Amino acid sequence: MVSILVVRHGQTAWSLSGQHTGATDVPLTAEGEAQARALAPVLAGRRTCLVLSSPRTRARRTAELAGLADAAPLQLDDDLAEWDYGGYEGRTTAQISEELGRPWSVWHDGVVPGDTPGETVQQVAVRARTVLDRAATAVREAGGDDAADVVLIAHGHFLRVLAACWLGLSPTAGALFALDAGTWSELGHEHGRPVLRRWNVPAAL
Template identity: 50%
Template sequence: MSEIWLVRHGETEWSRSGRHTGRTDLPLTPDGEAAAAVLGPALASTSFAQVLTSPRRRAHDTARLAGFSDAVVDDDLVEWDYGDYEGMTTTEIRESVPGWTIWTHPCPGGESAQEVADRLDRVVGRAREVDGNTLVFAHGHSLPALAARWLDQPVEEGRLFRLGTATTSVLGEYHEAPVMMRWNSPVT
């Protein structure tokens, strides 16, 4: 039984302040770098047939600091494209769109839920094709969306899976059914 391990990148200035960070390529904060380095020993006891990372600096740097500098960049792992809402907080968006969430409303100038699902389905396919575990470094909305797709759910069901920075989650199978084995586990 193969597993897919999900790691959200370490803290950035915008993740700390709740700003939607899709295309903006921010570095990790010093705290984010320290948390990424702690991930390495926690992940070292598991073998991975493939290690993938979003091309965004924050995810790629988290992979490198965790000891996976050879992670393969996978453009399908980028964060949700927030379009006109890039850099805004949910509170700011709700001033003009009451009740807005990424899971229930569109992002003008950004990606639709279906576009996100299509690219994350390709990641799920690659993880299921490999003989062994897959390790993925990505983002706070793309990873819950990926989990939803692994579980054969609409991408919008990612709304149920809150994910902190520098945490690990594990998806697998039980009796040939996709399951969540662990979610949002901090590494200390």
Template identity: 50%
Template sequence: MSRQLWLLRHGATEWALDGRHTGITDLPLLPEGEAEARALAEVLGQQHFAAVFSSPLQRARRTCELAGLGEQMQINEDIVEWNYGDYEGITTSTIRETVPKWTVWSHGCPNGEDAQQVEVRCVRAINTALAVLEAGDVALFAHGHILRALAGTWLGLGACGGQLLPLGTATVSILGWERDIRAIQRWNAPAKRVA
């Protein structure tokens, strides 16, 4: 199959720049995050998408709109960011003061989600995308950890495979196939390098 799944992380927010875990807190884009999202429009304007899905959170929706795909946007609850529970708004270094060697991938989040729960959502999101991929490429506007987990799931590594895939704000990543095997076509590319 030559169709591709485009993963688009939202632009910068205050907490993204501070390194704080931002799950369900519905933060807006910063002005520089809006500029990052607009930069995606040049790349995405050259593509045709059979479907465009976005997380319900405003930072993802606004990125989709500024990238020029707002009219096609459908909300998909499965690609909302990881629920960090008690760790919402806290940095990894602060968490490690009480839980040494903590990672979202290995320990999960008290009163939030762990990798297995996130993987269930990733499988559903992938199945939703696959249902329309035959008609054309699919775009997903979402968040750092969920998109990394989704890519790990796509590759057969499970959600925890995402720990191997760093992802910057307002970047383009493309999942596809290599000789009928699921593969990464492009990863963590700033919009200016994709064109």
């Protein structure tokens, strides 16, 4: 049965500090590069019919170090970019909460405009569903249930929204799916229903 493998890019300085990283093109740390290399043995045994990556350097570099740069072949997709955090770009949840004088959550409070306009969770979900439709088309064209897998390399909040959309849940349900840097997950089916087969699996360093 075909699966969609989702890979969150390796650690960056901002993912380590908890800073929201949307459009800013932050590179991987040395630890992030090690995490990406450790993913290679996990992904090496999977046949792929489509490999899509966010255009951000941290995602593309993760794909390269994980051995996916020449797979299927690798294609860049703007729809896989991280949530546009607008005026909250580069800031932590604690900093935003302190400024507002109350606890803040991107899932329920959203963002404010800044250098970029920012996105609502529903707008992120539109992009996620577009990616899932593209994956489904690739699987059908490659032979349906006998086709190879799809691999997506992207970002934490975006992939959490994508997982919620896969399961038919509200995009805000992505808040329930913690996802660490340098991990892989598997979206699949059980008895014809979309399920999470694996989630937030760290590669063995």
